Amino acid sequence: MPRAIRVHQYGGPEVLGFEEVAVASPKPKQLRIRQTAVGVNFIDTYHRSGLYPVKLPTGLGMEAAGVVVEAGSKVTAFKAGDRVAYVDTATGAYAEERVIDASRAVSLPDGISDQQAAALMLKGLTAWFLLRRCYRVKKNEQILLHAASGGVGLLALQWATALGAKVIAVVGSDAKAELAREHGAAEVIVGSQEDLVERVRAITRKRGVPVVYDGVGKDTFFASLDCLKSRGLMVSFGNASGPVPPFSALELSKRGSLYLTRPTLFHYIAKASDRARGVRELFEVVASGKVKVKIGQRHALADAAQAHRDLESRRTTGSTLLMP
Ligand SMILES: NC(=O)c1ccc[n+]([C@@H]2O[C@H](COP(=O)([O-])OP(=O)(O)OC[C@H]3O[C@@H](n4cnc5c(N)ncnc54)[C@H](OP(=O)(O)O)[C@@H]3O)[C@@H](O)[C@H]2O)c1
Numbered sequence: 001m002p003r004a005i006r007v008h009q010y011g012g013p014e015v016l017g018f019e020e021v022a023v024a025s026p027k028p029k030q031l032r033i034r035q036t037a038v039g040v041n042f043i044d045t046y047h048r049s050g051l052y053p054v055k056l057p058t059g060l061g062m063e064a065a066g067v068v069v070e071a072g073s074k075v076t077a078f079k080a081g082d083r084v085a086y087v088d089t090a091t092g093a094y095a096e097e098r099v100i101d102a103s104r105a106v107s108l109p110d111g112i113s114d115q116q117a118a119a120l121m122l123k124g125l126t127a128w129f130l131l132r133r134c135y136r137v138k139k140n141e142q143i144l145l146h147a148a149s150g151g152v153g154l155l156a157l158q159w160a161t162a163l164g165a166k167v168i169a170v171v172g173s174d175a176k177a178e179l180a181r182e183h184g185a186a187e188v189i190v191g192s193q194e195d196l197v198e199r200v201r202a203i204t205r206k207r208g209v210p211v212v213y214d215g216v217g218k219d220t221f222f223a224s225l226d227c228l229k230s231r232g233l234m235v236s237f238g239n240a241s242g243p244v245p246p247f248s249a250l251e252l253s254k255r256g257s258l259y260l261t262r263p264t265l266f267h268y269i270a271k272a273s274d275r276a277r278g279v280r281e282l283f284e285v286v287a288s289g290k291v292k293v294k295i296g297q298r299h300a301l302a303d304a305a306q307a308h309r310d311l312e313s314r315r316t317t318g319s320t321l322l323m324p
Contacts, residue, residue: 001020001021001022001023001211002020002021002023002057002095002097002187003018003020003096003302004018004019004059004092004094004095004108004301005017005018005022005059005060005061005094005095006018006019006021006057006059007048007056007057007058007059007060007188007302007303008056008057008190009056010048010050010056011021011034011048011049012048012049013048013089013304013305013308013309013312014305015048015063016048016060016094016239016304016305016308018243018302018304019170021059021095021258022286023095023097023099024099025070025073025099026070026072026099027074027099027102027167028072028074028075029072029074029101029102029103029104030072030075030099030100030101031068031070031071031072031075031078031084031100031101031102031105032068032069032070032071032098032099033064033067033069033084033086033098033100033105034065034067034069034096034098034099034188035064035065035066035067035093035095035096035097035098036064036065036066036114036115036117036118036314036324037064037117037118037134037322037323037324038061038063038093038094038095038118038201038301038321038322038323039061039062039063039064039116039120039121039122039319039320039321039322040151040283040304040307040308040311040319040320040321041061041062041063041123041151041309042123042151042238042239042240043062043122044060044061044091044094044308045308045311045312046239047060047091048060048308049298049323051179051239051243052115054091058091058092058241059091059092059093059094059095059253060091060092060093060094061084061093061094061095061096061184061322062087062089062090062091062093062122062124063085063087063088063093063121063122064086064093064095064098064115064118064121065083065085065086065108065114065115065118065121066083066084066085066115067081067082068080068081068082068084068105071102071310072102072187075102075164077102077105077107078102079105079106082107082158083107083108083114083317084105085105085106085108085117085118085120085122086104086105087104087121087122087125087265087269088100088101088104089119089266094301094304094322095301095324096191096301096324100204101170101257102217103272104222105154106121106166106177106279109283109287111283111286111287112283112287113179114287115295115321116137116286116293116295118321119151119293119295119321120155120282120286120293120319121279122265123151123155123319124282124286124291125153125265125267125268125275125279125282126152126155126156126237127155127156127159127282127291128159128278128282128319129187129263129268129278130152130156130213130235130237131159131163131264131267132278132281133140133268134235134261134263134268135210135233135235137160137211138163138164138165139163139165140164140165140166141164141165141166141210141211142166142167142168142170142186142203142204142209142210142226142278142321143160143166143167143209143210143212143213144167144170144206144209144212144213144214144227145157145160145168145169145212146170146191146200146213146214146215146217146220146224147170147171147172147215147240147287148167148169148170148176148180148183148185149169149171149177149179149180149183149186149228149317149318150215150240150316150317151316151317151318151319151320152215152238152245152318153169153180153313154179154180154183154294154317154318155182155291155293156185156213157183157184157185157229158184158291159285159290159291160290161184161186162184162285162288162290162291163196166186167184167185167186167208167309168185168186168187168188168189168200168203168209169185169187169188169189170188170189170202170220171188171189171190171191172190172313172314173190173192173260173285174190174295176246176317177190179294179317179318180282183292183294186275186319187199187203191220192249192267194210195225196220196223196224197226198272200227201227204229206320207229207234207283208227208228208229208230208256208323209227209228209229209232209234209290210228210232210233211228211232211234211235212225212228212232212233212234212235213235213237214234214235214236214237214238215237215238215240216240216241217236217239217240217241217242217243217244217263218239218241218243218244218245219236219241220241220244221236221244222251225251225252225255225258226286228255228258230254230256230257230258231256231258231259231296231306232259233258233261234259234260234261235260235261235263235264236260236261236262236300237264239281247267249319263282265305272283273303276322293318293319294317294318294319295316295318295319295320296316296317296318296320297310297316297319297320297321298320298321298322299320299321299322300321300322300323301322301323303322307322
């Protein structure tokens with residue numbers, strides 16, 4: 001029987017169990033996939049801990065790549081043997097085999113490997129919607145990006161740079177600063193060593209930035225607001241340090257009539273046409289070589305707990321994969 005990571009109760013990485021699971025035959029519009037590479041995302045830790053509640057027991061993981069083993073009777077776009085990848089709201093990607101809705105799958109072109117795709121579907125589409133939909137970054141604009149050497153971060157850093165933006169990258173260590181520079185950062189701030197707001201004011205000649213992309217959350221939220229120019233946009237898209245606590249809307253007013261959004265990828269790819277557009281732009285920018293996929297860590301599927309420990313303790317760079 002195939003094996004998968006399962007969670008029976010919320011908690012730390014130790015609640016991740018590696019178990020045999022029965023995998024059903026696909027329904028008419030589904031695919032059964034033998035997975036070759038699975039992407040690890042910070043959201044998986046929120047599902048594990050209960051910060052984002054899911055029905056227990058549950059599988060974990062939202063992106064992977066693999067080969068179609070069996071296609072449901074009404075599936076026309078895919079057949080057994082096809083290479084595919086997906087991002088899906090249904091958790092359960094940490095598995096050797098699984099069944100997914102065919103509408104979630106995309107065919108992989110020759111230029112995109114399984115491992116690249118598994119590292120890209122959720123994180124790369126996040127970079128896409130942040131830079132191309134939520135706020136369209138412009139040439140020569142100075143923008144602020146937190147956790148710029150992380151999974152979403154390195155992709156967004158390179159893509160924004162390719163679009164002509166000057167990225168001010170915030171990272172947690174000197175080694176990560178070097179990585180951010182290698183991937184195109186115009187300026188790098190090591191958050192633990194420097195005053196974020198002072199540095200951004202100096203870099204932007206006191207003007208501030210038009211947009212901040214902040215996936216760190218609690219620890220950086222108000223400093224990020226202080227880096228914005230009048231009527232700038234705060235994109236608070238994650239909780240790596242914990243969720244942002246409730247606050248008064250006056251905090252936005254007094255800092256210059258700021259805008260705030262708390263977006264989620266799945267609202268930006270809910271329509272099939274939007275999802276297809278995002279995937280096309282993502283694969284194009286990767287195929288062009290402007291955005292390189294850095295896989296910083298690989299673990300056996302059974303070692304998912306270690307992958308979570310490393311991600312949550314800021315020991316990772318780029319994307320993390322689990323190898324079934
Ligand atoms: N809204 C959406 O649709 C969406 C989609 C995808 C991801 N996200 C969010 O984007 C963020 C990045 O996701 P990812 O999977 O690519 O992870 P990641 O960036 O690879 O890892 C998180 C990074 O956050 C930084 N960080 C700062 N304070 C931290 C703390 N107290 N604990 C842990 N990390 C801390 C660390 O980088 P430094 O050491 O350099 O500071 C760490 O490497 C997450 O918040 C995630 O939830 C949101």
